[in-house]
Amino acid sequence: MIDKNLIEAENAGRQADLAQDYQSLGERLARRGVDIDALTDRARAFGVAVPSWGTGTGGTRFARFPGLGEPRGIMDKMDDCGVIHQLTDATPSVSLHIPWDKTDPALLLEKAEETGLGFDAMNSNTFQDQPDQAYSYKFGSLSHTDAATRQQAVEHNLECIEIGQAIGSKALTVWIGDGSNFPGQTSLSRQFDRYLDSMKQVYAGLPEDWRIFSEHKIYEPAFYSTVVQDWGTSLMIAQELGDKAQCLVDLGHHAPNVNIEMIVARLIRAGKLGGFHFNDSKYGDDDLDSGTIEPFRLFLVFNELVELEDTPGLNLAHMIDQSHNVTDPIESLIVSACEIQRAYVQASLVDRTALEGYRQDNDALMAAATLRAAFRTDVEPILAMARARAGAAIDPIAAYRASGYRAHVAQTRPRVASGGGGIV
Ligand SMILES: [Mn+2]
Numbered sequence: 223m224i225d226k227n228l229i230e231a232e233n234a235g236r237q238a239d240l241a242q243d244y245q246s247l248g249e250r251l252a253r254r255g256v257d258i259d260a261l262t263d264r265a266r267a268f269g270v271a272v273p274s275w276g277t278g279t280g281g282t283r284f285a286r287f288p289g290l291g292e293p294r295g296i297m298d299k300m301d302d303c304g305v306i307h308q309l310t311d312a313t314p315s316v317s318l319h320i321p322w323d324k325t326d327p328a329l330l331l332e333k334a335e336e337t338g339l340g341f342d343a344m345n346s347n348t349f350q351d352q353p354d355q356a357y358s359y360k361f362g363s364l365s366h367t368d369a370a371t372r373q374q375a376v377e378h379n380l381e382c383i384e385i386g387q388a389i390g391s392k393a394l395t396v397w398i399g400d401g402s403n404f405p406g407q408t409s410l411s412r413q414f415d416r417y418l419d420s421m422k423q424v425y426a427g428l429p430e431d432w433r434i435f436s437e438h439k440i441y442e443p444a445f446y447s448t449v450v451q452d453w454g455t456s457l458m459i460a461q462e463l464g465d466k467a468q469c470l471v472d473l474g475h476h477a478p479n480v481n482i483e484m485i486v487a488r489l490i491r492a493g494k495l496g497g498f499h500f501n502d503s504k505y506g507d508d509d510l511d512s513g514t515i516e517p518f519r520l521f522l523v524f525n526e527l528v529e530l531e532d533t534p535g536l537n538l539a540h541m542i543d544q545s546h547n548v549t550d551p552i553e554s555l556i557v558s559a560c561e562i563q564r565a566y567v568q569a570s571l572v573d574r575t576a577l578e579g580y581r582q583d584n585d586a587l588m589a590a591a592t593l594r595a596a597f598r599t600d601v602e603p604i605l606a607m608a609r610a611r612a613g614a615a616i617d618p619i620a621a622y623r624a625s626g627y628r629a630h631v632a633q634t635r636p637r638v639a640s641g642g643g644g645i646v
Pocket residue numbers: 437472499543646
């Protein structure tokens with residue numbers, strides 16, 4: 223972890239400017255009838271989970287270029303996640319991937335206590351073979367033609383629930399790579415039937431207070447058809463399984479130009495939106511840092527979430543799912559958490575009364591202008607003040623670099639050529 227004194231010293235040099243910027247923004251927001259401290263409180267209450275696998279350098283199907291001091295296992299990953307939360311106060315939990323993060327649950331709980339973190343949704347992995355498994359997932363897992371292979375995948379998911387229960391997680395995210403690469407290779411309907419049958423067995427093993435999330439993805443690794451291809455399929459799954467089943471929206475898992483905010487609104491309407499995997503993309507499932515390519519789209523997603531936040535039963539798991547190829551993963555995750563929080567705060571200052579009035583009057587121009595007014599507001603002083611009030615860093619990247627954390631851990635973590643840089 224990073225020395226508290228260093229964070230305080232870093233903040234001391236920035237406190238006066240922040241106070242001035244915060245007051246100035248507060249005055250401007252007051253003219254719009256917005257209380258800046260209420261927004262800061264909202265920012266402080268917002269959290270997004272960090273994916274354990276995001277702390278290692280990712281890779282593409284061409285190569286992986288490891289960085290210095292990469293985490294050797296889940297204990298190192300949790301240390302890194304602890305640093306991200308310490309500096310941002312925006313990432314209070316970690317999402318684990320099994321079997322990559324499999325270890326004694328007592329050690330996980332101990333490390334969680336030490337780093338001040340909790341555990342968000344568990345993630346199962348049936349998209350690759352493990353050295354000790356009896357059956358291969360080359361031709362599918364939960365939807366495989368072979369019953370024994372499906373059973374193995376079901377049992378793996380049940381094991382993820384068991385591990386999750388031991389560490390206080392309350393949800394399981396299921397994403398599979400199952401599909402086909404050739405027309406005719408599989409029966410599109412019977413493959414889906416087999417998937418649903420397997421998922422019903424996993425669902426039956428779900429504790430009463432748990433949820434299961436179905437994560438759709440349009441393509442890759444299967445390139446002709448994918449079993450859980452789109453939000454319609456995901457909704458069918460969640461509806462057929464039952465009340466504890468919901469849909470998880472990964473922002474990168476759609477065709478280009480798809481209106482994701484509309485999907486969000488529809489799933490909330492159905493009572494089936496369970497959570498998100500945040501990331502950004504230009505062409506496909508690029509797993510780029512949140513808010514770096516299309517910040518307006520991220521804002522529009524949060525605009526729906528804030529507009530519908532009082533929907534009874536809405537309980538969202540906010541998680542990041544990214545692959546960092548050219549940056550220090552800790553820095554990317556810090557920036558991403560702040561960008562997700564930024565979109566939430568911007569969406570929170572939309573004048574909803576005015577917006578609804580313009581909608582009623584069919585004043586399209588002013589309705590759009592109302593959203594833009596919120597999106598264009600520089601809320602950085604709010605985010606920085608939220609961090610300062612929590613004892614986190616006013617400028618998290620500057621504090622991280624000043625800490626020398628990466629160089630320090632590099633002394634004890636040898637350079638690794640491979641490792642879990644999962645992209646899902
Ligand atoms: Mn994902």
